[in-house]
Amino acid sequence: MAGRLKQSTGRYGGRTAEERQAERRRRFLDAALQLFGDSPGFRSTTVAALSEAAGLSTRQFYEEFCTLEDVLAVLHLQVNDWAEEAALNALAAARNLPLPERAVAIFHAYCANVASDPRRIRITFVEIIGVSPRMEEQRLARRSRWVGLLCAEAAAAAARGEAASRDYRIAAVGFIGSVNGLLHDWSAGWVDATLDEVVEELVRQLLGIMRPEGWRAELTTGIPRTGSP
Structure with a gap:
């Protein structure tokens, strides 16, 4: 450096x-x-x-290091790398499960990794906020990476007929904001729930996005169907 x-x-x-x-x-x-x-x-x-x-x-x-900000930058990326590795490993292990079970496995792995140490939550959701334009760029770039991962999995689920076929970018940004906010508030003691209950809520939200009201699974022909059952 x-x-x-x-x-x-x-x-x-x-x-x-x-x-x-x-x-x-x-x-x-x-x-x-x-x-x-x-x-x-x-x-x-x-x-x-x-x-x-x-x-x-x-x-x-x-x-x-040159500055303390350099240390924070490395630590922020490290915490995100740990969480991403946990989520991707869970995804690989659950690849052949139905969408709801996959979502539970992935979010449980992610949340368990981040919540295993409250300091990780504070680093990635609190301490990095407003430090400098450089750190804000890094924070948003890392969030964009999570958005990309979520959109890729949503597209794959849609291709398999497990979810609605749509552009998920805006929904993914909003959903990841919910993930961050819920985990922070839960870690701070402002949400009275177990980690399993937090995961269940996140999965419900995600499935609501990917399977909106009126959506029906595709037929074996691959033709999407919508409307009431």
């Missing part, structure tokens, strides 16, 4: 310079997850405080 201090090379303590750098980076990110995602939060954390929490020096911080 531009602006970092020159790193040492060679082996020390049985580890290469690259291994030592990876370890330092992991310690900074672990400390940032705690400080940004719990207390005092990103805006009240200093480089000195983060370095102390990581058990490292400020000099070592600037060998890895």
Whole structure:
């Protein structure tokens, strides 16, 4: 990353310079997850405080990052990567199940991953908001990625006759906003429900979007049918 201090090379303590750098980076990110995602939060954390929490020096911080915002950017993407991996693994395992069961499997995996650590929810839904134009661009780009994944799965379901054939982009944006808001409020204790109940509600909303009133599953001929049964 531009602006970092020159790193040492060679082996020390049985580890290469690259291994030592990876370890330092992991310690900074672990400390940032705690400080940004719990207390005092990103805006009240200093480089000195983060370095102390990581058990490292400020000099070592600037060998890895230019600013605290760089740390937040990496952490935000990491949290999203963990959740995406969980959702995609669940999708792969549930690929041959009917749409409702697939949706339950995917959302349960996603929600369980994000909710496994409340700090992850705060990082991705709270701390990144309003930090800078750069971070806002990253946040929206990552949301767009989720929108793309949802639209792709909706299109695949429509092609199989499991859902209405339509452009899902606007609906996907609105639905993902609902996912984020519900998970944040549930994590904050403002929604009195179990995680399973949260997943059930999200699945109901999604199926309502993909199977609107009046929609009927396609016949084996592949010709869509609508109207009352």
